[in-house]
Amino acid sequence: MSPDQARSDDVADPADFYTGLVAEAYSALRSHAFDPERYAAFVRAQGQPGLEVGCGAGEPLLHLVRDGLDVDGVDSSSDMIRRARAEARRQGLDVGLHVARMEEMDLGRQYRSIYLAGPTFELLPDDDLALRALEVFRRHLSPGGTIMVPLWIAEPTPAVQLGVPREAVDDDGTVLRYTALSEEYDPARRTRRTAVTYERIPTVGPPEVVDRLWVIHWQTRQTIADLAARAGLAVREVDPPSAPGDCEPGEPGEEFTAFLTHA
Ligand SMILES: C[S@@+](CC[C@H](N)C(=O)[O-])C[C@H]1O[C@@H](n2cnc3c(N)ncnc32)[C@H](O)[C@@H]1O
Numbered sequence: 001m002s003p004d005q006a007r008s009d010d011v012a013d014p015a016d017f018y019t020g021l022v023a024e025a026y027s028a029l030r031s032h033a034f035d036p037e038r039y040a041a042f043v044r045a046q047g048q049p050g051l052e053v054g055c056g057a058g059e060p061l062l063h064l065v066r067d068g069l070d071v072d073g074v075d076s077s078s079d080m081i082r083r084a085r086a087e088a089r090r091q092g093l094d095v096g097l098h099v100a101r102m103e104e105m106d107l108g109r110q111y112r113s114i115y116l117a118g119p120t121f122e123l124l125p126d127d128d129l130a131l132r133a134l135e136v137f138r139r140h141l142s143p144g145g146t147i148m149v150p151l152w153i154a155e156p157t158p159a160v161q162l163g164v165p166r167e168a169v170d171d172d173g174t175v176l177r178y179t180a181l182s183e184e185y186d187p188a189r190r191t192r193r194t195a196v197t198y199e200r201i202p203t204v205g206p207p208e209v210v211d212r213l214w215v216i217h218w219q220t221r222q223t224i225a226d227l228a229a230r231a232g233l234a235v236r237e238v239d240p241p242s243a244p245g246d247c248e249p250g251e252p253g254e255e256f257t258a259f260l261t262h263a
Helices: 021-029 036-046 061-066 078-090 127-140 221-230
Strands: 006-008 050-053 071-075 097-099 111-116 141-152 166-169 175-186 191-201 208-217 233-239 255-262
Touching (some): 021 078, 021 175, 021 191, 021 208, 036 061, 036 141, 050 061, 061 071, 061 078, 078 097, 127 141, 127 255
Parallel strands (some): 006 208, 050 111, 071 097
Antiparallel strands (some): 191 208, 233 255
16 A cells, blocks of 8 residues: 555444445445346335335435336435435436434335345344334334345355455546455354455545445344344245255355235
C-alpha cells in the first residue's frame, strides 16, 4: 500500500456493512444476479402490498415495481437507499423506500407479502436480533399474509479464494476491487466472519481502501422454526423440505426458503 493511500476500518455494526465504498462497489462487484420473477410470483400469489426487506440499491424490488406491483423497500443503509431512489427516478418509478433496520422498523403500513431477496436475513449477526426482526415482521404482516425468508447454510470460503481479488471497471476507468482476506468459520455458533477489503482505484489520485468484517449468522430449518414460534409466527412450508434421514443442521452450501405466517 502506498503511503498516500486512504485506508479505513470505519464500521463495526453489521447493519452498516453496506455503506460508503461498499455501497458504491456492491452492484458492480456482485457475484450473482437476482431472479426477480421468483419474488414477483411470490407477491402475486400472496397478495399486495409487498415489502422487500434489505432492498439495498433496488434489485429485484424495482423490477417488481416496473411490473406494476405495489411493493415498498426498506434497508438499514441510507447509501444503498440513495442509490435505489436514484435508479427509481431514472426509470420513472414511484416506490416507497425507507431507511430502517429490519429489527427496529416501524413503517406504519401492513403487508400481505414480506420477503427478503436471497439470504439477507442471515446478515443479522445473532439469534436475539433475528428474533427481534421476526417479531417486527409479524407486526407488519396483514392477517393472512406470508413472509418469505430465503436461507443458506454458509460454507467456508474456499482457501484458494482468500486473497484473490474480484474486480470491476467503471466507465471512467476506475477499478473497484473486493478481496476476502481471512475467515473464522464457527458451526457451533452458526457464524462465519470474513475479513474483507474493498478498494477504489481511480485512474488519477490515491486509491481508497476500506476494511470490513462481513458476518453471516445462518439458520437451519429447526432454528428458524424455533425463532418463528417465539415470534408468534408459524412455518407454513419449507422449500425444499428436508428429506428423511437428512441431518438437522443441513449441509454447508444448502439453500432453502422458509414461508412464515401468523401462528
Ligand atoms: C446483499 S445486500 C442486497 C441488496 C439488494 N438486494 C441489492 O441488490 O441492491 C443486503 C442488504 O441488506 C441490508 N441490511 C443488512 N442488515 C440490515 C438490517 N439489520 N436491516 C435492514 N437492512 C439490512 C444491507 O444494507 C444491504 O443493502
